[in-house]
Amino acid sequence: MTDVEDIVSVKKALVVLTIEQTLLKMGGATLLNKIQSVLFNEFKAYLTDCYEKPEYLNAALKKIFGSSHQEIVKEIQRELDEYIDEGAISLFIEKIAV
Numbered sequence: 829m830t831d832v833e834d835i836v837s838v839k840k841a842l843v844v845l846t847i848e849q850t851l852l853k854m855g856g857a858t859l860l861n862k863i864q865s866v867l868f869n870e871f872k873a874y875l876t877d878c879y880e881k882p883e884y885l886n887a888a889l890k891k892i893f894g895s896s897h898q899e900i901v902k903e904i905q906r907e908l909d910e911y912i913d914e915g916a917i918s919l920f921i922e923k924i925a926v
Contacts, residue, residue, distance in 0.1 A: 840879040882923035
């Protein structure tokens with residue numbers, strides 16, 4: 829693996845872990861399982877796919893929460909705040925916040 833690939837892998841792991849922790853904190857295992865079910869049933873995707881396809885997470889959050897999905901987005905953003913200046917993470921936040 830190159831240094832660039834290593835950096836991308838670390839960013840992806842950071843984002844996925846943050847998503848999991850935020851969902852667990854805000855709704856426990858039930859919420860995490862619901863999001864995972866929507867991701868798989870609608871997109872044949874997993875949380876790990878959401879880094880490259882943030883629109884999947886956006887759609888799953890909207891399906892479950894409607895417009896109040898923004899509360900979870902804001903919490904994810906707070907958790908990733910110190911990394912927001914990283915281009916890919918900033919773009920990820922923008923795409924889930926739509």
